[in-house]
Amino acid sequence: MKEITLKIPDKDIVSFLKVIQKLDYVEISEQSDIPEQHKDIVRNRIRKSQSDPERLQPWDEARHSLKM
Numbered sequence: 001m002k003e004i005t006l007k008i009p010d011k012d013i014v015s016f017l018k019v020i021q022k023l024d025y026v027e028i029s030e031q032s033d034i035p036e037q038h039k040d041i042v043r044n045r046i047r048k049s050q051s052d053p054e055r056l057q058p059w060d061e062a063r064h065s066l067k068m
Contacts, residue, residue, distance in 0.1 A: 008016050020026045049056060057065075 017028065021028065
């Protein structure tokens with residue numbers, strides 16, 4: 001079996017998908033541009049931040065502390 005990758009302009013994707021979904025042998029899967037390794041890093045950071053809620057501060061305070 002062969003696999004084909006197509007690059008379709010965003011403005012044309014809905015029309016294109018409507019046409020090819022009618023074909024029995026077409027499988028549509030959405031691929032993310034973000035590597036799984038990067039997603040794992042963010043998930044770990046979220047988990048760590050939730051484990052120590054005392055260290056969290058509201059965004060307004062955090063933003064103010066970043067302005068020097």
